Amino acid sequence: MKIVYWGLLFLIICQFSYAQNDASRLSGSLEANGNFFMEDSLRKAYGTPQYDHQLYGAEAWLQLNYSNWGFDVGLRFDLYNNSNLPNPQGSDSGVGIGRWYIKKSIHKLGISAGYLYDQIGSGIIFRAYEARSLFIDNALYGLRLTYDLTDDWRLKVFTGQQKRVIFSENPIFDTYPSIINGGSIDGFFTGDEDSKWSMAPGFGVINRTLDDETMNGLVSNIAATYHVNDSIGLKYNVYAFSLYNTLTFGKFSWYVEGAYKTAEQYFDPDALKTRKDMPSETTSGKLVFNDGSVLYTSLSYANKGFGVTVEAKRTERFKLKTDPNAPLNNGAIGFIPPMSRVNTYRLTARYQPATQELGEWAFQGDFTYAPNRKLRFNVNVSHIRGLNNPTYDYTLLRDTALFYNEIYTEVTYKIKRKWQFIGGVQFQQYNQDLYEVKPGAPIVETVTPYIDVLYKFDRKKSLRIEAQFMDTQQDYGSWLFGLAAFAIAPHWTFTVSDMYNINPNPGKIEIPEDKNGKKLKLHYPRFDIFYAFKGNRFSLSYVKQVDGIICTGGICRYEPAFSGIKLTVNSTF
């Protein structure tokens, strides 16, 4: 009922003021997904409540924003019905006001309250954001104040608690009990009018204070299960600092950020723990007490058809959470930038490296050359490995191993306004043991040539064909992917695609076999219809999808196989 009251109040205010004041503005967006599940045990789409008996699941987010009298207010209605988004193996239902906010500027002072999204610098020490496909929404529920010291310098402070979702309660939205507060100062300065340089420096600080109950739980955990050799001190407070700057000089741009986190307790899944009941034996995973750091830099140059960006990042023991008990991606306070290309083609995006908070060296280079409007070359190289730190006393894996290598090449060629060809090859080495916690799994090595051809029949009709072939001996084996998309502008698009396990790995247990023990070569087809009209976009899809990992910005999670029909609606108004 509270949702109804909130919604009605919001609409009444909007309606009244809309009638009274032409300066008011109401806008919003809707994202809604409906999934109809059809069991397919051959493709491992089974065994969850949706496939067993529910047959249907949905998620929706309706955002309303209203501006008037110098205020900005917003409300978002979140809905989960038999949804497998929060937990791919489970089913969760609940509705509620997933976000509300109020913003007001008074001269140089900006005031924001409610569920806030924001970050400091690149987000390493603090980033409150949402990524719906990963069920990440770590908004800060609190208060933020900004003050414009000058036109070029802004001070920001905030305090609050991180949002979390509890489906077993009503309302489903709650907060972690720990308190997060912090601030930053950001500026900009340049030389005289003719100067070619500018700088945008900044400094930020974050503090997280644990609540008593969580601390008491940590104390009990150590007292009950830790051998004296593994005992650590505990701290309520952790502080993280970040210093960053963007220097622009002519066609160069150079971003550098250094972050440091004070020593605190966090869970290290690889640290060896002496068993209290059997001190001669050890297990993996325990609380450790360490400080941490991240160094990140990115240098770019762009000039007349030529662009190059090189990045480097060193991460060591930088796990910063609002609650050390929060599993997987939950409870993260910061966001460490990924260091690999965001690939968009089905097969080139199949293996993506998740950011390793506890330690990695990462490098990336991106080179683009476009001699004319018709032709463009791009090469992207990524290399990620362990820190090779001899002071670590456990596991070789995180210490020295190769994590990820990628060479991605792309050529784009346009002929008049009729044809566009995109093609290239991707080479990958992917440490599946590390990224997917599969001990003993070999490095997945892939070679994936691809081509993407677009032909425009006329101003309205076009046809796009994609083809990719992933050659690998590991994991599922080799894949062939094909897609055809026919578009009738401005409204309709029809696509058909298939991902075919053309040469399955005989050692992969998950691939089913025929009666002769031979691995089945399975197809994973997909049919889509898209319709767009003004601010609305609808899609209806029949999908057979293999399980895998999906990632957004280096944050990844397991995505189970899917078989069924998807209906999505996206609308902006």
Next chain:
Amino acid sequence: MPVIPCLSCDTEEPPPPIPQDRKVLIEEFTGVRCVNCPAGSAEIESLLFNYGEQLIAISIHAGFYANPYPESQYDFSTPEGDNLENFLGIPIGYPTSVINRKLFSTESDLQLEGTISWAGHIAQEVLIEPKINIEIENEWDSNTRKLTINIAGETVEPIDEKVRLTIFIIESGIKDTQLTPSGKDNDYVHKHVLRKAITAYNGDEVASSLDVWDLIDEEYSYTIPSGWDADNCVVVAFFHNGSTNKEILQAAEKHVTP
């Protein structure tokens, strides 16, 4: 003879029964294909070492990770285990456990993924006096392998809720394949494995409400399969809420064989 008024002869209610030491139940969800689960099981052994008889552990093999390997001798998954996972909530990942089936104020779910929080919640729960005492008596016939289980309950406080009784049989000391961080271990010793629910997996209702001094007396029987080692089998029984939540009121365990 004068009548001497008895100033202290008013009928007084007898004091309530003395509550037993609280016994906390930890239900671990696990599987032979779960690489991190041996760490979870080792954590439980450390907790048992620390809390002794006040902690009772059950390992429930359920879900995808419980599918046996081709080289496995046994399939530890059970229909009741899968039902329990749906009943208590499907976890995001393993290892995970449910402690006294209680939703703790700092948690978002009954399932407690990861091991960090287990000890703290157990430490809280062992301090809470039970509202009902429970005793188990087993009669074991080694010739017929018939087990007769007698459960006696006695309330210490009124319970204004439905009360359910669940009885499990668990077995320890089973050597079979388990995935570990070092690879597959074919000689891994599985402990506290849920073998059978004698009652319904979510319990049998034994009362709609209870007053102090109310007694519960239930008897069940079951024939232990020949493939199980009865000397390593234990009966675990517990009373739990059957209305507003699933919280366990008091648990007990007793070996099948004397």
